[in-house]
Amino acid sequence: MAALFLELFSEEIPARMQARAADDLVRLLTEALAALNPTDATPFFGPRRIACAMQVTALVEASSTTERGPRANAPEQALAGFLRKHNAERDALRREGDYWVLDKKAEAVSASTLIASVVPQLLRRFPWPKSMRWGGSSNFVWVRPLRRIVCLLDGAIVPFDLRDGADDGHGLTSGNLTEGHRFHAPGAFAVTGVDDWRAGLAARHVLVDVADRKRAIADGIAALASAKGLSVVDDPGLLDEVAGLVERPVPLLGRIAAEHMDLPPEVMQVSMRVNQRYFAMRTADGKAAPYFAFAANVAADDGGAAIIAGNERVLRARFSDARHFWDLDRKALLESRIPSLGHVTFQAKLGTQGERVVRLRRLAGIVAPQVGAGPALAERAAELAKADLVAGMVGEFPELQGVMGRYYALHDGEPAEVADAIRDHYAPRGPGEGAPASPVSIAVALADKLDQLVGFFAIGEKPSGAGDPYALRRAALGIIRIIRENGLRLPLLALIGAAGDAYAGTSVEPVPPAEILEFLADRLRVQLRAEGARHDVLTAVFAAGSDDDIVRLLARADAVAALLVGADGANLMTAYRRAANILRIEDRKDGPHTGSVDPARCREQAEIDLNHALDGMHDVDRLLGAEDFAGAMGVMSNLRAPLDAFFEKVTVNAPEPELRRNRLHLLHRVRSTMDRVADFSRIEG
Amino acid sequence: MSVPSFQELILRLHTFWARQGCVILQPYDVEMGAGTFHPATTLRALGPKPWRAAYVQPSRRPTDGRYGENPNRLQHYYQYQVIMKPSPEDAQELLLASYREIGLDPLRHDFRFVEDDWESPTLGAWGLGWEVWCDGMEVGQFTYFQQVGGIPVTYPSFEMTYGLERLAMYVQDKENVYDLDFNGAGVTYGEVFLRAEREYSAHNFEFADTAMLSRHFADAEGECAALLGRKLALPAYDQCIKASHLFNLLDARGVISVTERASFIGRVRALAKGCCEAWVAGEAA
Numbered sequence: 001m002a003a004l005f006l007e008l009f010s011e012e013i014p015a016r017m018q019a020r021a022a023d024d025l026v027r028l029l030t031e032a033l034a035a036l037n038p039t040d041a042t043p044f045f046g047p048r049r050i051a052c053a054m055q056v057t058a059l060v061e062a063s064s065t066t067e068r069g070p071r072a073n074a075p076e077q078a079l080a081g082f083l084r085k086h087n088a089e090r091d092a093l094r095r096e097g098d099y100w101v102l103d104k105k106a107e108a109v110s111a112s113t114l115i116a117s118v119v120p121q122l123l124r125r126f127p128w129p130k131s132m133r134w135g136g137s138s139n140f141v142w143v144r145p146l147r148r149i150v151c152l153l154d155g156a157i158v159p160f161d162l163r164d165g166a167d168d169g170h171g172l173t174s175g176n177l178t179e180g181h182r183f184h185a186p187g188a189f190a191v192t193g194v195d196d197w198r199a200g201l202a203a204r205h206v207l208v209d210v211a212d213r214k215r216a217i218a219d220g221i222a223a224l225a226s227a228k229g230l231s232v233v234d235d236p237g238l239l240d241e242v243a244g245l246v247e248r249p250v251p252l253l254g255r256i257a258a259e260h261m262d263l264p265p266e267v268m269q270v271s272m273r274v275n276q277r278y279f280a281m282r283t284a285d286g287k288a289a290p291y292f293a294f295a296a297n298v299a300a301d302d303g304g305a306a307i308i309a310g311n312e313r314v315l316r317a318r319f320s321d322a323r324h325f326w327d328l329d330r331k332a333l334l335e336s337r338i339p340s341l342g343h344v345t346f347q348a349k350l351g352t353q354g355e356r357v358v359r360l361r362r363l364a365g366i367v368a369p370q371v372g373a374g375p376a377l378a379e380r381a382a383e384l385a386k387a388d389l390v391a392g393m394v395g396e397f398p399e400l401q402g403v404m405g406r407y408y409a410l411h412d413g414e415p416a417e418v419a420d421a422i423r424d425h426y427a428p429r430g431p432g433e434g435a436p437a438s439p440v441s442i443a444v445a446l447a448d449k450l451d452q453l454v455g456f457f458a459i460g461e462k463p464s465g466a467g468d469p470y471a472l473r474r475a476a477l478g479i480i481r482i483i484r485e486n487g488l489r490l491p492l493l494a495l496i497g498a499a500g501d502a503y504a505g506t507s508v509e510p511v512p513p514a515e516i517l518e519f520l521a522d523r524l525r526v527q528l529r530a531e532g533a534r535h536d537v538l539t540a541v542f543a544a545g546s547d548d549d550i551v552r553l554l555a556r557a558d559a560v561a562a563l564l565v566g567a568d569g570a571n572l573m574t575a576y577r578r579a580a581n582i583l584r585i586e587d588r589k590d591g592p593h594t595g596s597v598d599p600a601r602c603r604e605q606a607e608i609d610l611n612h613a614l615d616g617m618h619d620v621d622r623l624l625g626a627e628d629f630a631g632a633m634g635v636m637s638n639l640r641a642p643l644d645a646f647f648e649k650v651t652v653n654a655p656e657p658e659l660r661r662n663r664l665h666l667l668h669r670v671r672s673t674m675d676r677v678a679d680f681s682r683i684e685g
Numbered sequence: 686m687s688v689p690s691f692q693e694l695i696l697r698l699h700t701f702w703a704r705q706g707c708v709i710l711q712p713y714d715v716e717m718g719a720g721t722f723h724p725a726t727t728l729r730a731l732g733p734k735p736w737r738a739a740y741v742q743p744s745r746r747p748t749d750g751r752y753g754e755n756p757n758r759l760q761h762y763y764q765y766q767v768i769m770k771p772s773p774e775d776a777q778e779l780l781l782a783s784y785r786e787i788g789l790d791p792l793r794h795d796f797r798f799v800e801d802d803w804e805s806p807t808l809g810a811w812g813l814g815w816e817v818w819c820d821g822m823e824v825g826q827f828t829y830f831q832q833v834g835g836i837p838v839t840y841p842s843f844e845m846t847y848g849l850e851r852l853a854m855y856v857q858d859k860e861n862v863y864d865l866d867f868n869g870a871g872v873t874y875g876e877v878f879l880r881a882e883r884e885y886s887a888h889n890f891e892f893a894d895t896a897m898l899s900r901h902f903a904d905a906e907g908e909c910a911a912l913l914g915r916k917l918a919l920p921a922y923d924q925c926i927k928a929s930h931l932f933n934l935l936d937a938r939g940v941i942s943v944t945e946r947a948s949f950i951g952r953v954r955a956l957a958k959g960c961c962e963a964w965v966a967g968e969a970a
Binding site: 011012014015016047130132133134135136137143144145147182183184245276294296297298300301302306307309310311313314315316317320321324343345 | 735755756757770771772773774777791792793794795796797798799800802812813814815819820821822829831838840841855860942
């Protein structure tokens with residue numbers, strides 16, 4: 001085996017792209033060098049580099065194969081095509097029987113040769129989310145200008161360049177030179193392999209392992225915090241990002257001026273986390289502490305005093321800005337902003353936010369009684385839900401929509417349920433956020449999402465493939481989560497219809513509610529599959545007839561899944577399939593056999609018993625109606641014994657035509673009875 | 686190194702970038718929102734001829750006016766603009782060296798290049814680059830141009846924009862822009878510009894005649910098209926810049942709805958595209 005090391009050293013790579021790029025590098029290199037059986041591939045990434053180390057075999061062995069070509073009497077074109085395909089000359093062919101054959105010999109290829117031939121191609125097609133050109137000489141693109149390539153095999157340079165015809169590839173050639181920290185250790189130095197590279201960079205103030213950088217940041221700020229009797233607010237996402245912004249993390253602590261500590265915590269959070277990438281601190285009793293922590297990229301010659309002062313100053317300016325909006329916004333009632341929403345476009349074809357709010361108010365009032373909320377409160381909350389979009393703070397910090405509305409509503413003396421609903425009606429925005437749980441919030445959140453789905457479906461903006469610009473899948477999943485997490489029993493079709501009615505008198509024509517329900521069902525299937533539920537059971541239950549009550553659908557699916565894992569269920573399935581198979585075959589001859597069973601023609605005891613057992617299945621309908629799904633399945637499993645006996649003792653294809661027909665009707669009755677619970681033909685296994 | 690006054694800061698940047706082979710231009714004499722609109726950047730970024738220039742550009746952002754009451758926001762401020770085509774190998778190092786010239790040492794301060802893709806919908810331009818951070822503060826915008834006026838560039842330029850007031854506030858350790866030392870001899874920024882900020886804020890938000898502005902916009906648009914018909918790229922481009930500024934003023938007066946906004950931007954972009962195409966055609970001729 002030989003040790004391969006590849007480093008791409010560039011100007012600063014966006015933090016959010018680094019990890020993915022390093023993984024892509026490993027994957028593409030592993031694919032391109034498959035003939036060298038790569039193992040132990042390790043990715044590295046940081047602000048100015050992505051790299052990969054792996055073990056490969058030293059060469060691709062020589063090989064010889066024989067390819068059979070066209071028949072000797074085949075037309076000339078066939079022979080030419082065969083030669084072209086194998087890049088061979090005519091005199092390399094020989095006859096073997098009626099055929100031309102080609103003996104292909106592949107010379108052994110050294111790892112170095114193969115690497116040098118595949119890497120430039122791989123770099124040219126590297127899947128950066130966005131690439132750029134630079135300089136004056138080449139069309140080779142990279143995420144930001146690529147400055148150096150290190151490519152070593154057991155310490156020796158694997159020589160290649162990025163030239164491509166007349167294009168000079170920025171004059172970039174592979175070598176053994178890389179660079180350390182931009183300020184602490186400027187200039188290039190040579191490396192011999194991954195270990196040397198790692199050690200050389202460590203000596204030059206660069207931690208190449210992201211885990212090391214994260215540890216240095218986390219441990220460092222935790223130590224600074226505990227020295228002040230504080231703790232750091234845990235924030236893994238921020239830690240990841242900061243680790244992508246520094247090569248040499250130097251944790252530092254700054255102070256927040258006391259006069260800004262009364263800003264809403266979410267406002268402070270946006271300035272600190274989103275704009276500045278600062279970590280928040282808590283006091284021993286859990287309150288927000290007047291400090292922030294951050295990681296600099298340089299060990300400054302004054303111990304970081306100037307850096308801390310600068311960062312404190314930036315935060316001070318941001319907080320002053322936020323305070324300006326906070327004070328100004330509270331001078332006007334939230335309610336007084338509603339008319340301005342008439343000037344804010346929601347979506348060109350769907351009108352303004354003002355029009356949307358009128359729809360939401362109406363719809364929230366309709367949803368409210370279904371979810372145990374007072375209609376007046378739900379309507380009030382819906383009416384105010386979007387008003388903060390035209391407040392100064394949200395104009396400046398759009399991510400605070402809803403949050404600010406809640407504060408302003410509370411300031412205006414609106415009921416707490418209304419204020420909470422203004423904040424929570426956007427939820428859940430992703431897997432990390434819980435669904436709203438209080439009735440008024442639920443009513444407005446459902447209205448918001450139903451209106452969104454109905455509106456965008458009406459103007460033909462359904463999600464397709466990877467494209468979902470209006471986040472309709474998220475809205476649908478939001479509805480499903482709100483229903484499931486709160487165990488809500490909702491007539492969804494009627495509510496979808498009500499959402500569509502809100503467009504009456506406009507040019508927007510809603511699609512039939514069933515289409516939206518189908519979209520919801522689809523998202524539910526995707527979600528359940530992700531949770532590991534049996535998708536065939538779900539499909540079977542969905543196919544048994546549309547039900548717009550998600551909670552009921554799921555209870556039924558759970559019951560069917562439980563039935564199938566037992567011995568009775570498995571046998572019942574076998575019998576069902578047998579019945580369905582026989583019917584399929586016989587139907588082709590003279591079907592369909594969908595008539596009713598004539599008890600007088602049931603001659604054998606087993607068929608009499610089976611028909612009798614099927615009579616007992618009325619109980620299944622009754623239990624299903626009462627939503628006693630476990631009970632219904634219990635009754636269903638009673639079918640097992642008579643069915644088994646029937647197949648054991650009775651010949652379906654009796655010589656007497658009327659007996660045969662009656663027995664087929666009996667099997668049909670078995671199938672249709674079971675299909676009322678779930679379409680068992682969709683069950684796999 | 687001594688702490689530079691506002692004008693000294695400009696002089697040091699001029700000296701530094703002149704050493705890099707930049708022609709030191711004077712501000713363009715048409716109102717504009719950013720130094721990028723200067724024909725020395727927008728038009729010269731196109732075509733194959735090498736080009737290096739640096740200049741100060743007064744930049745007008747009518748909606749940012751605060752009647753002189755906000756210590757950080759101005760409707761008129763200065764950008765220092767550098768363009769080098771093709772982008773040099775050591776653009777980042779040059780930039781950092783320029784900060785050293787004005788007293789910001791990268792072993793004392795924390796310099797970072799933070800992802801920020803630049804896009805100007807009105808110019809039909811975009812590029813990739815960074816916000817340059819010093820101690821958590823944005824002190825400049827660094828862009829490698831990829832497209833201008835809807836035309837992919839022949840050779841990507843390096844463009845650097847410094848916000849001069851903000852930078853000066855930082856090196857002079859001032860929390861209010863009006864307290865900046867302008868000349869090192871007792872004159873403050875406020876003495877030079879405070880009255881203008883008050884009066885222009887009133888003009889931008891309250892008194893600019895919107896009917897007149899709309900007429901002027903249409904006039905500029907028409908004149909631009911007429912001049913393009915004569916293949917006069919530079920005079921046509923003046924009209925494009927004027928139209929863009931008139932749009933900004935109308936926007937500040939709050940008379941442009943969201944839908945109209947998109948349409949205005951589209952109209953200016955169409956002018957910019959025409960001017961850029963005319964410029965490229967003229968260069969090739």
